[in-house]
Amino acid sequence: xxNLQSIETPALILDAGRMEANVARMHARMRALGVNLRPHxxxxxxxxxxxxxxxxxxxxxxxSTLAEAEFFAAQGAKDILYAVGLAPNKLExxxxxxxxxxxxxxxxxxxxxxxxxxxxxxxxxxxxxxHRSGLEPGDPxxxxxxxxxxxxxxELRGVMTHAGSSYDCRSVAAIRAMAEQxxxxxxxxxxxxxxxxxxxxxxxxxxxxxxTYAESLDGVTEVRAGVFVFFDLVMAGISVCRExxxxxxxLASVIGHQRxxxxxxxxxxxMALSRDRGTxxxxxxxxxxxxxxxxxxxxxxTIVVEANQEHxxxxxxxxxxxxxxxxPVGALVRILPNHACAxxxxxxxxQVVRGGREIGARWMRLQGH
Amino acid sequence: xxNLQSIETPALILDAGRMEANVARMHARMRALGVNLRPHxxxxxxxxxxxxxxxxxxxxxxxSTLAEAEFFAAQGAKDILYAVGLAPNKLExxxxxxxxxxxxxxxxxxxxxxxxxxxxxxxxxxxxxxHRSGLEPGDPxxxxxxxxxxxxxxELRGVMTHAGSSYDCRSVAAIRAMAEQxxxxxxxxxxxxxxxxxxxxxxxxxxxxxxTYAESLDGVTEVRAGVFVFFDLVMAGISVCRExxxxxxxLASVIGHQRxxxxxxxxxxxMALSRDRGTxxxxxxxxxxxxxxxxxxxxxxTIVVEANQEHxxxxxxxxxxxxxxxxPVGALVRILPNHACAxxxxxxxxQVVRGGREIGARWMRLQGH
Numbered sequence: 001x002x003n004l005q006s007i008e009t010p011a012l013i014l015d016a017g018r019m020e021a022n023v024a025r026m027h028a029r030m031r032a033l034g035v036n037l038r039p040h041x042x043x044x045x046x047x048x049x050x051x052x053x054x055x056x057x058x059x060x061x062x063x064s065t066l067a068e069a070e071f072f073a074a075q076g077a078k079d080i081l082y083a084v085g086l087a088p089n090k091l092e093x094x095x096x097x098x099x100x101x102x103x104x105x106x107x108x109x110x111x112x113x114x115x116x117x118x119x120x121x122x123x124x125x126x127x128x129x130x131h132r133s134g135l136e137p138g139d140p141x142x143x144x145x146x147x148x149x150x151x152x153x154x155e156l157r158g159v160m161t162h163a164g165s166s167y168d169c170r171s172v173a174a175i176r177a178m179a180e181q182x183x184x185x186x187x188x189x190x191x192x193x194x195x196x197x198x199x200x201x202x203x204x205x206x207x208x209x210x211x212t213y214a215e216s217l218d219g220v221t222e223v224r225a226g227v228f229v230f231f232d233l234v235m236a237g238i239s240v241c242r243e244x245x246x247x248x249x250x251l252a253s254v255i256g257h258q259r260x261x262x263x264x265x266x267x268x269x270x271m272a273l274s275r276d277r278g279t280x281x282x283x284x285x286x287x288x289x290x291x292x293x294x295x296x297x298x299x300x301x302t303i304v305v306e307a308n309q310e311h312x313x314x315x316x317x318x319x320x321x322x323x324x325x326x327x328p329v330g331a332l333v334r335i336l337p338n339h340a341c342a343x344x345x346x347x348x349x350x351q352v353v354r355g356g357r358e359i360g361a362r363w364m365r366l367q368g369h
Numbered sequence: 370x371x372n373l374q375s376i377e378t379p380a381l382i383l384d385a386g387r388m389e390a391n392v393a394r395m396h397a398r399m400r401a402l403g404v405n406l407r408p409h410x411x412x413x414x415x416x417x418x419x420x421x422x423x424x425x426x427x428x429x430x431x432x433s434t435l436a437e438a439e440f441f442a443a444q445g446a447k448d449i450l451y452a453v454g455l456a457p458n459k460l461e462x463x464x465x466x467x468x469x470x471x472x473x474x475x476x477x478x479x480x481x482x483x484x485x486x487x488x489x490x491x492x493x494x495x496x497x498x499x500h501r502s503g504l505e506p507g508d509p510x511x512x513x514x515x516x517x518x519x520x521x522x523x524e525l526r527g528v529m530t531h532a533g534s535s536y537d538c539r540s541v542a543a544i545r546a547m548a549e550q551x552x553x554x555x556x557x558x559x560x561x562x563x564x565x566x567x568x569x570x571x572x573x574x575x576x577x578x579x580x581t582y583a584e585s586l587d588g589v590t591e592v593r594a595g596v597f598v599f600f601d602l603v604m605a606g607i608s609v610c611r612e613x614x615x616x617x618x619x620l621a622s623v624i625g626h627q628r629x630x631x632x633x634x635x636x637x638x639x640m641a642l643s644r645d646r647g648t649x650x651x652x653x654x655x656x657x658x659x660x661x662x663x664x665x666x667x668x669x670x671t672i673v674v675e676a677n678q679e680h681x682x683x684x685x686x687x688x689x690x691x692x693x694x695x696x697p698v699g700a701l702v703r704i705l706p707n708h709a710c711a712x713x714x715x716x717x718x719x720q721v722v723r724g725g726r727e728i729g730a731r732w733m734r735l736q737g738h
Contacts, residue, residue: 008435008458010738042678064679065640066377084679087622087636088699089377109625112698125625132680133625133634164677253456256478256494256502265502267456271434272738275644275711308533309411309710310433310453311501329481330457341678342644345715348737367736368717369379369641 004294004332004357009253010272012343013334014049014350014363015296018247019229023052026211026228030057033217038062038081038204040226043341045366046350047075049229062206062224066093071366073102080104081204083160083224085125085133086113094120105157109134111141114148121157122149123202124193128185129178131164137188146198158202159189162224166209168281172239179214182207187219209240230340233290237282243290243298248344249334250289251351252312254327262321263305264314268335270307274342288312289335289343294357296334299325304335372726373663373701378622379641381712382703383418383719383732384665387616388598392421395580395597399426402586407431407450407573409595412710414735415719416444418598431575431593435462440735442471449473450573452529452593454494454502455482463489474526478503480510483517490526491518492571493562497554498547500533506557515567527571528558531593535578537650541608548583551576556588578609599709602655603647612659612667617713618703619658620720621681623696631690632674633683637704639676643711657681658704658712663726665703668694673704 004013030037039053042064050061050072060079063069069080078101086094086106097104098120105121108114114122124145127134135142142159149156163182169175182205193200205217206224208231217223230248231241252268270288279286288304291314302325306313314333316323327333337343344350344365352361373382399406408422411433419430419441429448432438438449447470455463455475466473467489474490477483483491493514496503504511511528518525532551538544551574562569574586575593577600586592599617600610621637639657648655657673660683671694675682683702685692696702706712713719713734721730 006458008462009456084636085624085634087378087624089375089622093377110698113624127627132632132675132677132682133627253458255454255456255482258496258502263501265454267453270645270711271714275646276639277644277646306501308501313501329479342639345640346738369715 002359004251004353004359007351007359009251009332010268011251011351012347012349013249013251014352015247015355016352017354018245019049020052022228022231022245022247026225027056029211030223033214035217035220036060036222038222038224039229040064040083040206040224041068041072043226044229044344045071046363048363050075053229060222065369066090066097067369068366069097069102069104073097073100078103081123082106083162085109086117088116091116107160108145111144111148114145114154115152117149117154118152119154121155123158123160123204124189126159126161126185126189128161128182129163129165131162134161137185142189142192143196143198146193146196150198156193156198156200158200158204159186159193160204161186163205163207163210166207167234167238169209169238172213175209175213175238175240176215179210182210183214183217183220190219208235209238212240227340230344232340233286233336233338234278234282237279237284243336246336248340249292249296249336250343252333252335254329254331254333256329260321262315262319262324264324264327266312266314266333267310268312269310271309271346273304273307273312273335273337274339274346275307276339276342278338286338289337292334292336294332294334371728373620373722373728374726376720376728378620378701379637380620380720381716381718382618382620383721384616384724385721386723387614388418389421391597391600391614391616395594396425398580399592402583404586404589405429405591407591407593408598409433409452409575409593410437410441412595413598413713415732417732419444422598429591434738435459435466436738437735438466438471438473442466442469447472450492451475452531454478455486457485460485476529477514480513480517483514483523484521486518486523487521488523490524492527492529492573493558495528495530495554495558497530497551498532498534500531503530506554511558511561512565512567515562515565519567525562525567525569527569527573528555528562529573530555532574532576532579535576536603536607538578538607541582544578544582544607544609545584548579551579552583552586552589559588577604578607581609596709599713601709602659602705602707603651606648606651606653612705615705617709618661618665618705619712621702621704623698623700623702625698629690631684631688631693633693633696635681635683635702636679637681638679640678640715642673642676642681642704642706643708643715645706645708645711647707655707658706661703661705663701663703
């Protein structure tokens with residue numbers, strides 16, 4: 001049996017026990033809130049992980065690229081929401097997927113695209129927090145887009161929003177308020193569409209923080225969330241998870257030292273960790289990641305302070321060389337990521353463990369666009 | 370014939386004419402300086418690009434992972450330097466590659482690893498600028514490591530350094546000075562080794578900025594450089610290239626607007642662009658990239674101000690909505706990257722053009738670790 005001490009580094013480690021506990025917790029939340037989970041598979045991009053996320057749910061998933069839609073359709077997914085505004089050059093691909101029996105639905109926030117989406121099931125994208133795209137809840141264009149979908153022979157499937165700003169909340173109370181803002185945005189939008197005589201079955205919200213702390217999802221039919229499956233330091237930094245819930249880490253080896261500076265050099269740089277610095281704006285900046293021993297126990301206040309392409313520099317948060325743990329050349333560390341989606345995105349497979357060092361399986365990840 | 374207007378976005382575009390001009394310019398520099406170019410293939414990770422880089426040179430290459438060594442060995446590379454300090458868990462893989470007839474050499478900066486590198490050709494890593502790993506030029510440990518290599522039955526191949534700090538230089542004069550500092554560091558180190566009776570044929574330096582502006586490489590035998598092949602906004606920001614030399618860009622489609630904010634939303638986020646913000650610390654911050662029209666002409670002062678996983682937000686540098694160019698839904702843009710290595714690292718292939726919109730070839734890129 002291979003284990004963490006017999007593989008080449010860097011490698012992406014997935015603790016299946018933690019992941020399954022994260023999924024079970026989110027499923028329990030969905031049951032309590034009376035909604036279906038439509039997991040966003042962009043975080044894991046992995047058949048085995050998606051399978052666990054949809055167990056006991058409707059089987060519907062959310063994707064962020066058509067490559068993901070292809071991959072998961074090949075795994076048997078039948079109900080797929082492509083949750084990025086559609087570009088005209090993808091229309092043909094969407095139709096081809098639908099012709100193969102996949103109920104692939106799309107989103108837009110403008111009449112231009114709604115007219116070109118002839119015959120497709122469409123959700124109108126609502127902007128609940130000024131974060132990026134979508135129409136504001138009170139915007140009369142919501143009904144215009146809905147009418148354009150129907151006029152083009154499409155099916156107005158519903159409305160959707162994503163409270164991306166929840167990542168910037170600094171308290172649980174703020175996340176709860178954001179969840180309510182997200183809910184109200186889609187409930188208001190769907191109300192306007194229904195009042196205009198446009199039926200609209202799906203009312204979809206989602207972000208891991210709001211899904212974790214929403215107190216009511218009245219009027220909502222489904223939740224989309226992705227990063228909950230693995231969690232990461234950004235989520236831990238806003239109390240959405242604990243550090244010990246983080247299910248993915250990067251295994252790296254010590255390759256040298258700059259002892260007078262208190263630096264330990266490892267073979268995991270930004271190709272292994274990603275360039276994501278999501279904790280930089282949080283109260284506790286975790287650099288390019290928090291360093292743990294090979295068993296996943298955090299080494300107190302040791303972080304990745306710098307990353308080149310294949311080199312990472314570990315140091316104590318204080319900069320004090322005397323506070324660095326003893327990590328000889330060849331020692332293994334595991335680095336918890338700032339952002340699970342970005343770090344996992346750098347790999348073609350997961351080395352799957354369950355708590356210990358033994359690698360029980362290798363699960364493939366979809367790469368590329 | 371396919372062209373940029375008939376493919377799905379996002380896509381990685383390589384302008385082969387620009388790339389070949391960049392390579393020709395670097396080759397001319399190497400001839401003028403009397404050294405061999407050992408191109409760093411980690412930037413392009415592409416057989417067709419590497420072939421052009423080694424044309425007229427010795428054929429030697431530099432890699433940053435053993436996956437690259439495997440890939441380029443399969444393409445016929447015989448002389449490969451793995452330029453990241455070796456971890457013990459890669460020793461077996463290095464030996465397996467050598468057993469297949471590849472002259473794969475490795476580096477270290479410590480006696481621990483030197484002892485474990487029994488029989489391998491080793492270069493001692495020198496730290497010329499305090500940037501990351503390596504031994505300082507005057508450090509007696511250089512000779513200790515050299516002796517440990519020989520005592521372990523290895524071949525002391527030479528010394529190497531990388532002036533990574535040249536990326537932070539703010540003038541051509543500063544880059545020239547850094548190039549001289551880089552040269553002196555390895556010349557001093559090899560002098561110490563030779564004085565101790567340790568023969569040391571290879572004296573290797575390299576970074577794209579120092580390779581571009583070095584005035585003398587006396588005593589140096591080879592230059593390693595990677596990003597010169599494509600260039601990027603970070604290099605343009607320190608006068609190592611011009612914007613019009615940048616050979617890679619990301620093709621993206623407009624999918625929506627937030628007109629009152631002056632935002633244009635495109636289907637290229639950090640998965641398409643990478644999270645690299647290398648220009649953030651330069652005088653001209655280019656956000657997540659500089660926006661050009663479909664033919665690669667920069668749209669004045671339009672940059673990617675925010676990136677989510679698959680969404681990019683374009684805005685005018687001033688934030689003024691009235692200064693944004695008219696980009697209707699479906700319009701194509703090309704985004705010049707901050708850091709070519711990081712952006713290209715997000716793709717499995719290049720769409721190859723020569724100045725125009727016609728895609729003449731698709732070149733495969735190595736992905737993963």
